[in-house]
Amino acid sequence: MDAITTKNGTIYFDDEAYYKLRLHLKENKYSKIFILVDENTAKHCLPEFRANMGGKFNFETIQINSGEINKNIETCMEVWQKLSQLDADRRSLLINLGGGVITDLGGFAASTFKRGIDFINVPTTLLAMVDASIGGKTGVDLGVLKNQIGVFNSPQMVLVVPDYLSTLDQRQLNSGFAEMMKHGLIASGSYWTSLKKVDSFENMDKLIYESLTIKNDIVMQDPEEKNLRKILNFGHTFGHAIESYSLEENNLPPLLHGEAIAIGMILEAFLSNRTMGLGMYQLEDIKSEFNKRFKKVDFTDDDVEKIVELLKFDKKNTRGSINFVVLKRIGDTIIDNKIPKELFHEAFSYYKD
Known part of the structure; x- marks a missing residue:
């Protein structure tokens, strides 16, 4: 290569x-x-x-x-x-x-x-x-x-x-694959389609190369995350809060980064559907693909409350506002979106169903 x-x-x-x-x-x-x-x-x-x-x-x-x-x-x-x-x-x-x-x-x-x-x-x-x-x-x-x-x-x-x-074991490989799937969701519908066909982690060189190319193209345009590079945070606002919470002493199992981000991408795809018109077919496609590859986590209402509370520490926040990356459609993103908080719990309900 x-x-x-x-x-x-x-x-x-x-x-x-x-x-x-x-x-x-x-x-x-x-x-x-x-x-x-x-x-x-x-x-x-x-x-x-x-x-x-x-x-x-x-x-x-x-x-x-x-x-x-x-x-x-x-x-x-x-x-x-x-x-x-x-x-x-x-x-x-x-x-x-x-x-x-x-x-x-x-x-x-x-x-x-x-x-x-x-x-x-x-x-x-x-x-x-x-x-x-x-x-x-x-x-x-x-x-x-x-x-x-x-x-x-x-x-x-x-x-x-x-x-x-x-x-690496299968769990670690899946964790990394979640970030590759993110690259498809934020930048390339055709790459997302290619990733959906992956059923083993052999001969991954070309897909790794494409993920690196996508990320590098974004970083080259915005090295210090002032604007465009923020799209790489899709799934990470909720995902980082979930990952952090899972590392605390509670009933949740400690999650790997990609496992938490996969959940975050389902939640933030739901927010995209409710606020930016991401089509229901694409929302269901995203949820289905992540649920195929990652075991569902059982969040209690108390877990959800504490995870939502952790959102205030997200690095993308400005002046106390929680900023999300959302999808208009697969491969097309919008940054710095302020989402009504009442949708946060709805997103978890969608994930649980």
């Missing part, structure tokens, strides 16, 4: 990715090279990564605990302290080898250590490949509130090697 040029770097694929990384390391002569991993990527991905680097470079490994619950400032401080203990300087490089938690947190740690060192993302989950590792968003959560602390800063390059997907 051809490389994709981003605003501040390049996305490389498969064997070319490793070649370009080796070349980059030789040309830049970094003082030290660090690899950030969690216990899963340390076991399943790091050996393959090292093997493909040919043993020609010295790497220091920094390991953190996996999971969204560890994407916080305390873990970030651990990374900063380890970098300092290992004599990292401003000419050092951090390679983030892992999923969205690793690329988000690692990018933020690198962007702020000694006022910024270079970093490179090597996503190993489907979610990170198609979403988290590109676009320059870095950051950590504030308690259970998603991505409240962070900066925009782009990696030197992103290496997408779909072979790493073989290390």
Whole structure:
């Protein structure tokens, strides 16, 4: 697959990715090279990564605990302290080898250590490949509130090697696939149709490439989310609140990002139908496709009340107003919509039916 040029770097694929990384390391002569991993990527991905680097470079490994619950400032401080203990300087490089938690947190740690060192993302989950590792968003959560602390800063390059997907279970693959489905809903009806036909996660290269192209085209036009880039938040206003709530102590199971966003997209498609005229056929199509792939979550009335309360912390809010991305039709979005609150509970009722 051809490389994709981003605003501040390049996305490389498969064997070319490793070649370009080796070349980059030789040309830049970094003082030290660090690899950030969690216990899963340390076991399943790091050996393959090292093997493909040919043993020609010295790497220091920094390991953190996996999971969204560890994407916080305390873990970030651990990374900063380890970098300092290992004599990292401003000419050092951090390679983030892992999923969205690793690329988000690692990018933020690198962007702020000694006022910024270079970093490179090597996503190993489907979610990170198609979403988290590109676009320059870095950051950590504030308690259970998603991505409240962070900066925009782009990696030197992103290496997408779909072979790493073989290390994932079905649930993780589904989570990433939800973001791909979002790309179809917000930007391309034909891509949405193609994704509906997917019944296994083998030979995903072309679809991953199309998702990356869609997201990159949007980010290139609006790098800091002033306008167009907000469409990438479809499903995320409710989805982030649901994900945050599921991480608290309650009766809900902890949800992966894509699982929560899938619910959010059903809810926000319902709001689109009620406020912007998204056709009932397309609304039912969206609900049906997500329900095929994701187990339905049983929300109590108390759960719904608490999730709605969390909406006030959404990053897209302005002057106390909750802003939604809605669909006029599949592939056509409108940003910054203020939805009547009485529709929130109706949306959950629609999801439950």
